Amino acid sequence: MVGEAKRQATEDRLGALTLPEGGGWLGAARKDALDRLRAVGLPGRRDEYWRYTDPRPLNAPEPEGAAEAAGDDPFAGIDGFVITVDGDAVIVPDGAPEGLEVDTLRHAAGADIHWAREIYGTREAAGSRPVSRPFGMLNTAFATDGVLLRAKGKVARPVHIRYAPGTDPILHHVVKIEAGATLTLLESGTPGNRGNTALEAEIAEDGALHHLRIQDPDPKRHVNTHFFAALSARSVLKSFTLSAQGAFVRNEGTIDLTGDEGSATIAGAAFGRGDFHHDDTVFVTHDAVDCESRQVFKKVLRDGATGVFQGKILVKEGAQKTDGYQISQSLLLDDDSVFLAKPELEIYADDVACSHGSTTGAIDETALFYLRSRGVSKRDATDLLVLSFLAEALEEIDDEALREHVNDCLAGWLSTH
């Protein structure tokens, strides 16, 4: 039951949006999501998972500020198949890598039969139970476009979704990894002055999805991202996000392990200063035997920045031999910065190993002195210790070349931001 104030706020927000035209399978999915959204309403500060992050910037009918120009491509030098998202439209070049089918949501909407139909909105709806994801529902209902990727084999070349900022874009991507197939998916850039992106992924038996996202330095970024993934037996998901600056970032990850012996990692490193507000909200569900999951999140906060981590491991009845791990850590470079963490475990099986930890700390003065005594300036020494702190999260990136690439990006940004 949605209260009157919430209902009104929801209608105000919806009033500023236009449901994209067209019926068909997509129209039905949109309508379903809209109904679900109306049933729960947009979140308020009193909602359990919005206590640490004020949803007002996302609830407001209009975004604040204008779209900024795109920055440099952080994946420059990586030979990827680059798909550009220009505001609210996806531009796919010719020459997709072998083993990969690429389409756009806008294009697929007109098809009577499409593989994405089974996934679009389905993962999102599943990810909204038991905790509702109202902005995920809003995304499913109003997305103007998105990238649809279907890996049918081992795709050698990474696919890179590169965002050029638009005005209040809502984008919805769908990824399907077929049995035994693998794909590396890169994302970079800021979608817009207020971006709402959703990525739904299904990974079939023995498949693997490597997801690496860089939210490159943009002090004005307002973005809410959703990642909904379902893993079948023996499949692998590795997702890592590097966030540099941003006024408001909420990255939600909802991972369901539905087949035995699956392995999911969702990790992130973030650093920012000033009015930086960065929120990682993760929900991993173990619903099969012998699965492994890891959540590794590190944040470096300074000049009054705020970091939020809400991470949950839910082990359902019968999900024996689960190995769940969760760690969230922050490095606060001054007394004005804040880290808020809510680790949760909910376990209904008796033969599992789950651990979680959360730490908040300041810079190690002894290490700082050690570096300075070797002639390294205080600022550079601090940067080295920040890199040192974040290194453990970066270790979660499997591909060594990509890991080094991310590390270099990070080192470069630290010295300039």
Added chain:
Amino acid sequence: MLKIENLHVKLEEEDKQILKGIDLQVPYGEVHAIMGPNGSGKSTLSYVLSGRDGYEVTEGSAALEGEDLLDLEPEERAAAGLFLAFQYPVEIPGVGNMTFLRTAVNAQRKARGQEELSAGDFLKLVREKAKTLKIDAEMLKRPVNVGFSGGEKKRNEILQMAMLEPKMCIMDETDSGLDVDAMKLVAEGVNALRGPDRGFLVITHYQRLLDHIRPDVVHIMSDGRIVKSGGPELALEVETNGYGDILNEVA
């Protein structure tokens, strides 16, 4: 030379005087050893000289080549030519030893107005210096001091010393935690760096390190003061009779 005059130091946080008037001159080309019982202020002296937080100089001065050290930041002291080999070298996960060395070398070169070393020149130099200290490529690649044995950590300190080519080296209980073989290796590294343009201040509890790094002068420190100075024989006296006799004698 390193010139310390009437140095008085107290802890910043509490009203506790640690150094109570140290006078010491270490000319280039010489190795001076400071020995003394626990709590005599030896390590404090090394920290105060290199600029660690937590200490307050209430009186006196310390200068390297006439340049007042006490007003400088730790990194400025390093650029002026001071080096402290730590008793407990710090582990820094995620930062490669090589990256750290190169950052330090180039920071000092920059501070001195010299050109930064190119990656190639740096690599050549570090390989050459590492070889004499039996530090292999694997150790150079690993994160700074992470997973290093006690001996490896101390050798790594000497490698930094060799790369940074300081004018004045302070070694804070470098022998602690080392077996005889490791100590020999470290001592060889230090001896190779001895020369007319470089001074050493070797802080140690025990005489045994001084068998390998032969000092020119030995100072005995007690309760924040240097109570006796002499030749290498003074260290042998400590070894044989302990500190008691010497301290009684000067009391």
